[in-house]
Amino acid sequence: MSDIKDIKLASHGKERILWAEQDMPVLGLIKEQFAEKKPFKGLNMGLCLHVTAETANLARTLKEGGAGVYLCASNPLSTQDDVAASLTKDFGIDVYAIRGEDSDTYYKHIESVLSQEPNITLDDGADIISVIHKKHKKLIKNIKASMEETTTGVIRLRSMESAGELKIPVIAVNDADAKHLFDNRYGTGQSTIDGIIRATDVLLAGKNFVVMGYGWCGKGLALRAKGIGSNVIVTEVDPVKALEAVMDGFRVMKGTEAAKIGDIFCTVTGDINIIDAEHFENMKDGAIVSNSGHFDIEINIKKLKKMAKKVKKVKDFIEEYTLSNGNRIYLLAEGRLINLASAHGHPASVMDMSFSVQALSAEFVVFGETMPPKVYDVPKEIDERIAFLKLKSLGVEIDVLTEEQITYLKSWREGT
Incomplete structure (x- = not known):
C-alpha cells in the first residue's frame, strides 16, 4: 500500500511520465522485450531511487517484465509527488515517498520496501543495501543482486567489499560507460x-x-x-x-x-x-x-x-x-x-541510457551465473548494446570493421 502525498495529483503526474517516455526510446524497446519475455516473473524488486518521471518509466519497464515493483525515494527533495500519485493510481506500483519527508519517514519508507522481501534491489546511494546489512540480514539469502546508480554508492560498496562486510553481489551501474560518461557529465x-x-x-x-x-x-x-x-x-x-x-x-x-x-x-x-x-x-x-x-x-x-x-x-x-x-x-x-x-533533474534523454543499464543489468543477474558477493562491472556487451540502440534512435550510423581490420588488430604476427 503506497504512502504518498495526494492521489489526486495523479493526472498531472501521468502527463509528465508519458512526456518523459517519448524521449526514452531505448528503455521503450527494452520494455517491449520484457513484456514478451517476462524475465522477472515471480520476483520482487525494491527500488530506492529519485522518484521522478524518468524513474517512473524504469519502474514501468520492470513491471512489464513481470516483477513486483516497490519504490521509495533516495532523496526527500527530489520526489515529484504527482509522479508518485500516478505510479500508484495509473500503473499499480507501490510508492513510498513524499517530497520533503523527514529522516524518520525516509527510513520508514525504506522499511516499507524491504517488508516486501525483494529479490533484486536498485539503489541510488547504497542506503537500501546498507539498511539490509545493518538490520535485515535475514533477507540476504533471497536477494540475487543489487544495482548501484551513484559514484558515492559504489565507493561505499567497494569499501564494504574490502572490509569483508558485503554479503550481496552488486552491479556497479554507475561505472558503466553508458551511464557515467553521459548521465554524470x-x-x-x-x-x-x-x-x-x-x-x-x-x-x-x-x-x-x-x-x-x-x-x-x-x-x-x-x-x-x-x-x-x-x-x-x-x-x-x-x-x-x-x-x-x-x-x-x-x-x-x-x-x-x-x-x-x-x-x-x-x-x-x-x-x-x-x-x-x-x-x-x-x-x-x-x-x-x-x-x-x-x-x-x-x-x-x-x-x-x-x-x-x-x-x-x-x-x-x-x-x-x-x-x-x-x-x-x-x-x-x-x-x-x-x-x-529546484529543477526536474536530468533530462529524460540521458536517463534513457542510465535506466536501460539498470534494466539490462537486472536481467543479466536473473539469467547469469550465481555471483559471489562482491562489486561487479556492467558487462561490456550491455554498454555497447545501449550505445548502439541510442545511436540508432538518433538516426546515426557508424562504420564496421572489415575482417582484414579485425585480423590485424588481433594478431601480433601482422606487425606494422
Whole structure:
C-alpha cells in the first residue's frame, strides 16, 4: 500500500511520465522485450531511487517484465509527488515517498520496501543495501543482486567489499560507460545549471563559478558553466584530475583561495564537508552556495549555522546566513541536490541510457551465473548494446570493421 502525498495529483503526474517516455526510446524497446519475455516473473524488486518521471518509466519497464515493483525515494527533495500519485493510481506500483519527508519517514519508507522481501534491489546511494546489512540480514539469502546508480554508492560498496562486510553481489551501474560518461557529465551539467538559475534567477555570465570536484559530474558542470559565460574555477584533491582541469582551460586553485573570489559555488564530489568553516569565513558578501553531489553532506551546514548571527528564508530554495562580519551567504535547497530540488533533474534523454543499464543489468543477474558477493562491472556487451540502440534512435550510423581490420588488430604476427 503506497504512502504518498495526494492521489489526486495523479493526472498531472501521468502527463509528465508519458512526456518523459517519448524521449526514452531505448528503455521503450527494452520494455517491449520484457513484456514478451517476462524475465522477472515471480520476483520482487525494491527500488530506492529519485522518484521522478524518468524513474517512473524504469519502474514501468520492470513491471512489464513481470516483477513486483516497490519504490521509495533516495532523496526527500527530489520526489515529484504527482509522479508518485500516478505510479500508484495509473500503473499499480507501490510508492513510498513524499517530497520533503523527514529522516524518520525516509527510513520508514525504506522499511516499507524491504517488508516486501525483494529479490533484486536498485539503489541510488547504497542506503537500501546498507539498511539490509545493518538490520535485515535475514533477507540476504533471497536477494540475487543489487544495482548501484551513484559514484558515492559504489565507493561505499567497494569499501564494504574490502572490509569483508558485503554479503550481496552488486552491479556497479554507475561505472558503466553508458551511464557515467553521459548521465554524470551531460545530465548533471545541464540540470545543475538549470537548478541554480531557477532558484536564484542570477545571471551566470561574467560570474566566478567555483566547481568543487572534477569527476564526471564536475567536468559536465564546468563545461556548461563555461558555455553560459561564467569564469570557471575548479578545486580538486586528485592531482591527475586537477591537471586535466588545467588542460581543459580552467583555473585550478585551493578551495580556501577560491572562496575569496567565487560568486557561485557548487560541490560535486560525493564526500563530506567540502565547503567548511574556513571557506565560509573567506567568502565575500552575497556568495551563493549549492550542492549537486551527494545528499546534504558536502556543505557543512552545522558549522554555517553556528557561524551565522542571523538566518532567514529569502525565497523558495534560498536561505540567507548573515555572518558576524556582516557578509551574507546564500545556501540553496538546504544543501541538497540543487538539480533535483529546484529543477526536474536530468533530462529524460540521458536517463534513457542510465535506466536501460539498470534494466539490462537486472536481467543479466536473473539469467547469469550465481555471483559471489562482491562489486561487479556492467558487462561490456550491455554498454555497447545501449550505445548502439541510442545511436540508432538518433538516426546515426557508424562504420564496421572489415575482417582484414579485425585480423590485424588481433594478431601480433601482422606487425606494422
